[in-house]
Amino acid sequence: MSGLLDRLQQCNYILEMLAACLLFALPLKKRHRPWLRFGAGALAALVVSMTVGGVSSTGVAEAGIAYLAQLIVVVLPIWLSCDVSVEDAVYGTICAYAMQHFSSSLYILLCLGTGAGHDIWRLLDPATLGYYLLAYVPPYFLIYRLCARPLGRGGSYRASLFRAGGITVLVLPVALFLSLAAKLSGGGGGAFLVCQVYAMLCSAYVLWVQVSQSREVQLQAELKVQQALWEKEKEQYQLSRATIEVINRKCHDLKHQLAALRHCSEPQREESLREIEQAALIYDAVVQTGNEVLDTVLTEKSLVCEHRNIQWTCMADGRGLAGMNPVDLYALVGNALDNAIESVQQLQDPAKRVIGVTLFRRDGLSVLRVENYCETPPLFRDGLPVTTKQDRAVHGFGMKSMRQTAEKYGGSLSVQVEDHVFVLCVVLPVQPPRQEGAADFAVS
Structure with missing residues (x-):
C-alpha cells in the first residue's frame, strides 16, 4: 500500500511539474503541432515518474537521483513543443520547478497549520482539496503573470549556458536536496516547518532575481541598439560631409575651368568644355x-x-x-x-x-x-x-x-x-x- 501511495504521490508531483512547464512554455515560440509534441513529452515524463517510483522508503541519495531523473525528463515537453534552444528549455524547466516547489511547500504549511494530512489520499477530503487548490491555482497564475510572461517576452528566454546553469545551481541544492532530506527525516517537527518556509522564500527569490536580470539584459540590449543607431548617425554625418566635399570640389574645378576658357584657343576651349560637361554629370545624381x-x-x-x-x-x-x-x-x-x-x-x-x-x-x-x-x-x-x-x-x-x-x-x-x-x-x-x-x- 505504501509503495502504491508513493507512486501516486510521485505521479501527482510530475503532473504539477507538467502544469508549471506548460505555463512557462506558453510565452515561447512554438514548433509545428506544439500540443501534440508537448503531450508526447508529458507522456514520457509520466512513464519515467512511474518507473523510478517514490522516495519515502529510500535514502536521500536514491531519492535525489529519482527526483533528478524526473526533472531531466520533464525538460522534454518544453524542448519538443517550443522552438527554443536546449538552454532555454532547461531554464524554463528550472523556473517551473521553482514555481511547483513554492506551491508544494505552501500546501504542506497550510495542511500542517490546520492539522490536515497532505498525502494524495487526503485530497478526497473537501477541506484538504480546498487547501490544495488555494496553494496551487493562485500562485501558479501570479507567477505566470509576474515571471513567465516577462521572461518569455519575444518568444524565448534568451538563456545562455551560464544563465541556465546558474539558476540550476541556485535552485537544486537548496530547494531539492535540503527539502528532500527534511521530508525523509520524518516529515514533522520544527526543522521540517522551517525547511518549508525557507524553500518557499528561496523559490520566490530565485524567480524574482530572474525577472530582474531579464529586465537588466533587455535594457542592455536596448542600450546597444541606441549606441548602434548613434554610430549610424555619426557615419551618416561623415558621409554627408564627404558628399559636400565632392560637390565643392566639382564647383571649384568648374570655376577655374570657366575662367580659363576666356584665354583658350578654339581647340583648347573644346577640350575644356568636354571636361566641364563631364564634371557637371554629378548633378545627374x-x-x-x-x-x-x-x-x-x-x-x-x-x-x-x-x-x-x-x-x-x-x-x-x-x-x-x-x-x-x-x-x-x-x-x-x-x-x-x-x-x-x-x-x-x-x-x-x-x-x-x-x-x-x-x-x-x-x-x-x-x-x-x-x-x-x-x-x-x-x-x-x-x-x-x-x-x-x-x-x-x-x-x-x-x-x-x-x-x-x-x-x-x-x-x-x-x-x-x-x-x-x-x-x-x-x-x-x-x-x-x-x-x-x-x-x-x-x-x-
Whole structure:
C-alpha cells in the first residue's frame, strides 16, 4: 500500500511539474503541432515518474537521483513543443520547478497549520482539496503573470549556458536536496516547518532575481541598439560631409575651368568644355522619382557612390510609396543602399563595383530591387544573410529592421544570390501618391 501511495504521490508531483512547464512554455515560440509534441513529452515524463517510483522508503541519495531523473525528463515537453534552444528549455524547466516547489511547500504549511494530512489520499477530503487548490491555482497564475510572461517576452528566454546553469545551481541544492532530506527525516517537527518556509522564500527569490536580470539584459540590449543607431548617425554625418566635399570640389574645378576658357584657343576651349560637361554629370545624381523622401535618399547615396568610385544606375518610380512614413521609407531604402555600398567598395575590380536600383509598380504593388556583385555568397539564417561582423549583437539588425518595416506595411522582403549577384527585393502595396504630375521614372 505504501509503495502504491508513493507512486501516486510521485505521479501527482510530475503532473504539477507538467502544469508549471506548460505555463512557462506558453510565452515561447512554438514548433509545428506544439500540443501534440508537448503531450508526447508529458507522456514520457509520466512513464519515467512511474518507473523510478517514490522516495519515502529510500535514502536521500536514491531519492535525489529519482527526483533528478524526473526533472531531466520533464525538460522534454518544453524542448519538443517550443522552438527554443536546449538552454532555454532547461531554464524554463528550472523556473517551473521553482514555481511547483513554492506551491508544494505552501500546501504542506497550510495542511500542517490546520492539522490536515497532505498525502494524495487526503485530497478526497473537501477541506484538504480546498487547501490544495488555494496553494496551487493562485500562485501558479501570479507567477505566470509576474515571471513567465516577462521572461518569455519575444518568444524565448534568451538563456545562455551560464544563465541556465546558474539558476540550476541556485535552485537544486537548496530547494531539492535540503527539502528532500527534511521530508525523509520524518516529515514533522520544527526543522521540517522551517525547511518549508525557507524553500518557499528561496523559490520566490530565485524567480524574482530572474525577472530582474531579464529586465537588466533587455535594457542592455536596448542600450546597444541606441549606441548602434548613434554610430549610424555619426557615419551618416561623415558621409554627408564627404558628399559636400565632392560637390565643392566639382564647383571649384568648374570655376577655374570657366575662367580659363576666356584665354583658350578654339581647340583648347573644346577640350575644356568636354571636361566641364563631364564634371557637371554629378548633378545627374539629383533624381526625380515623384517622392521627395526617395529623391533625397537616392540623391545622397548616388553622391556617395560618386565619391567612392562606384558605378550607379537607378530607375525609380517612387509615387507608389508616397503613403509611407518618411522615416520608414528613408531607413528602408537607405539601409538597402548602405549594405550594397559597403559590399562593393571592398571589390578590387572596378567593373564589379556596380549597384543597380530599380523601383517600379505592377499589379498594385511597388517592387524595389537593389542588386550588387558579391564575390563570396553570404550564409543565410531565417531567409536573411548572417552578418560577417564580429559584434553580432550590434550589427546585423539592419536587415531584420528592413523586413519588419516591409511587413508593417503589408509587404515582404526577400534576399537571394544569383551568379554572384546579391539581389534584395522589397514588395509593398501601392499607396496613393501625395503629389501628382511627376515623371513616371527617373534615370541616372
